[in-house]
Amino acid sequence: xxxxxxxxxxxxxxxxVTPFLPDGALDLASTDRMVDFxxxxxxxxxxxxxxxxxxxKLTQSESVTVARRVIERAGxxxxxxxxxxxxxxxxRELGLQSMEMGAAGVMITPPxxxxxxxxxxxxxxxxxxxxxxxxxxVLQDFPLATGVQMSTAALCRIVQEVPxxxxxxxxxxxxxxKISGLRRAEAEGQRRISVLTGNGGMFLPEEMARGADxxxxxxxxxxxxxxxxxxxxxxxxxxxxxxxxxxxxxxxxEQQPGLxxxxxxxxxxxxxxxxxxxxxxPGPALSAADLQDIDRLIARQDARLAELA
Numbered sequence: 001x002x003x004x005x006x007x008x009x010x011x012x013x014x015x016x017v018t019p020f021l022p023d024g025a026l027d028l029a030s031t032d033r034m035v036d037f038x039x040x041x042x043x044x045x046x047x048x049x050x051x052x053x054x055x056x057k058l059t060q061s062e063s064v065t066v067a068r069r070v071i072e073r074a075g076x077x078x079x080x081x082x083x084x085x086x087x088x089x090x091x092r093e094l095g096l097q098s099m100e101m102g103a104a105g106v107m108i109t110p111p112x113x114x115x116x117x118x119x120x121x122x123x124x125x126x127x128x129x130x131x132x133x134x135x136x137x138v139l140q141d142f143p144l145a146t147g148v149q150m151s152t153a154a155l156c157r158i159v160q161e162v163p164x165x166x167x168x169x170x171x172x173x174x175x176x177x178k179i180s181g182l183r184r185a186e187a188e189g190q191r192r193i194s195v196l197t198g199n200g201g202m203f204l205p206e207e208m209a210r211g212a213d214x215x216x217x218x219x220x221x222x223x224x225x226x227x228x229x230x231x232x233x234x235x236x237x238x239x240x241x242x243x244x245x246x247x248x249x250x251x252x253x254e255q256q257p258g259l260x261x262x263x264x265x266x267x268x269x270x271x272x273x274x275x276x277x278x279x280x281x282p283g284p285a286l287s288a289a290d291l292q293d294i295d296r297l298i299a300r301q302d303a304r305l306a307e308l309a
Contacts, residue, residue: 011044
């Protein structure tokens with residue numbers, strides 16, 4: 001995939017979970033089934049080895065195994081590989097391996113130690129130099145998880161000074177003004193990049209109204225994000241909001257800090273997408289009360305969807 005293609009990417013790039021067997025080993029059969037499920041749900045791309053993909057719990061060789069399996073299974077569906085690491089040597093190693101395997105680009109999250117705009121800009125400049133000019137980079141802006149506060153001015157400077165940046169994975173919260181600011185800068189002549197948003201799709205209608213191109217995030221019902229994106233792109237905001245509202249109670253529940261991934265994997269297992277809801281240790285376990293909540297919310301969601309049909 002060329003820089004130009006990733007710069008103009010639209011739709012939904014689903015952040016994929018990493019399936020595990022009950023003993024914590026990689027579950028590659030479920031990985032194949034998961035890729036097929038996301039493709040059938042209408043995803044326009046996939047992103048693997050993100051924060052919700054438990055990338056920090058994988059060895060480097062396991063990361064390569066997961067990336068290769070997803071890229072091969074996805075076929076023509078573009079795959080972005082998360083390559084974030086404390087040091088740029090590891091970023092470069094996994095990044096170049098991913099591109100050799102056929103990745104569309106790599107995603108890089110800023111280290112939590114960065115505090116000033118100059119430090120953030122310098123980091124992405126160095127990361128791009130480490131990877132080389134031919135590797136498209138997705139910049140992940142997720143201050144709630146990283147603690148790194150990236151101003152709109154800093155983001156615009158990175159776009160201008162680091163040509164490798166092809167896409168923003170936007171998950172500032174609140175951060176709608178950042179999307180507006182970036183699009184305003186582009187209208188005034190700044191180089192255009194794609195903006196795909198995160199946070200489990202919790203603000204997708206509002207984000208697209210501000211100029212986002214779609215979503216790059218995870219949710220156990222990706223068809224919601226696909227449907228909302230398509231309706232918003234057609235200008236049918238009322239139908240998009242109705243569809244979003246039908247899934248909102250479960251989306252809100254899944255966004256719980258600390259438990260969100262466990263809930264998502266439980267729902268995916270119930271849908272037959274992955275064989276086991278296993279999180280690799282260390283990780284939280286859902287209680288009996290949590291599972292009852294999930295039962296109730298899924299039942300209510302199914303009823304609301306039936307009303308929309």
